[in-house]
Amino acid sequence: MQGSFYTKKIYNMIKLLFSGKYFNIKDTLECGQVFRFLPYKNGYLIKCVDKCAYVYNDGDTAVIECEDRDKAFFYNYFDLENDYEKIVQDAINSGEEIIRKSAEIGKGIRLLNQDLFEVSLSFIISQNNNIPRIKSIIEKLCFSLGEKRTFLGQEYYSFPTAKVMAEKDETFYKSLGLGYRAEYVRAFAELVANGFDLKSLYSMQTEMLKSILISLKGIGPKVADCISLFGYKKTDSFPVDTWIEKVYREDLSGKLTDRKKIASELVERFKDRAGYYQQYLFYYKRSIEDKN
DNA sequence: TCCCAGGTGTTAC
DNA sequence: GTAACACATGGG
Numbered sequence: 001m002q003g004s005f006y007t008k009k010i011y012n013m014i015k016l017l018f019s020g021k022y023f024n025i026k027d028t029l030e031c032g033q034v035f036r037f038l039p040y041k042n043g044y045l046i047k048c049v050d051k052c053a054y055v056y057n058d059g060d061t062a063v064i065e066c067e068d069r070d071k072a073f074f075y076n077y078f079d080l081e082n083d084y085e086k087i088v089q090d091a092i093n094s095g096e097e098i099i100r101k102s103a104e105i106g107k108g109i110r111l112l113n114q115d116l117f118e119v120s121l122s123f124i125i126s127q128n129n130n131i132p133r134i135k136s137i138i139e140k141l142c143f144s145l146g147e148k149r150t151f152l153g154q155e156y157y158s159f160p161t162a163k164v165m166a167e168k169d170e171t172f173y174k175s176l177g178l179g180y181r182a183e184y185v186r187a188f189a190e191l192v193a194n195g196f197d198l199k200s201l202y203s204m205q206t207e208m209l210k211s212i213l214i215s216l217k218g219i220g221p222k223v224a225d226c227i228s229l230f231g232y233k234k235t236d237s238f239p240v241d242t243w244i245e246k247v248y249r250e251d252l253s254g255k256l257t258d259r260k261k262i263a264s265e266l267v268e269r270f271k272d273r274a275g276y277y278q279q280y281l282f283y284y285k286r287s288i289e290d291k292n
Numbered sequence: 293t294c295c296c297a298g299g300t301g302t303t304a305c
Numbered sequence: 306g307t308a309a310c311a312c313a314t315g316g317g
Contacts, residue, residue: 128299128312131297134297180300218301220299220300222299240298241297
């Protein structure tokens, strides 16, 4: 998108407006890529690290309200430089009916550019867990270790830093309801607190990045794919979870059962569009299941 | 009560 | 190399 077509500044707040054709707030937040948002007025409050924005659709327009100093951050966060019309068109012309259908439904989804530490921990927590529980655990984590902030008169808590998290032990993380994932979370925080530079992995090829992530405790192929896609924007990643496995079997008439093989088959087929298609499919499959 | 959730690590063959 | 099982927790 070529910048917002209108902005309005009131005190320290700014209002950014975009075409809503390929920018649907609800779909972008509810599609499973992110966990730290909550309904607010006509839309949502979305939190990332220590920042917050009020986001909503108003008719044909998508609106971001945030502090003036955060406008570049949220512009990048919502991937507003990227041309989603082209991506959706490619999905429609992919030759696969279910991809066409799910992309038409989810054409307003944008793949967020999330914070590396936050997104990595979020998906470590996500393993063998359901979305409402993931959200509540992350909420508890921020409440107990983050810093209190205010946005539009609403209190919220920042995502804790690696340093603060590394000072807590496994017992603490178990008390948040993390179960056996407590040790994975603690170890990851400690690694980053001790200087492991997540940003330095940006320049790597997807395969190399994933092999480094998988070498860490608690990160397997699926979580590595999520971090790679949602954190590092390696769109030649295709996370395969229970829902995607269902789509693969039921809607793509796939025969493979090994999730790693399913992932590589679809990446080979859809290249750097794979990650986008995966997200359309995931959202589609979960939303039709909800209606039952 | 059993089954499931944006799976991974360990063990056994 | 891969198949089976354990792993915490809470919602349906």
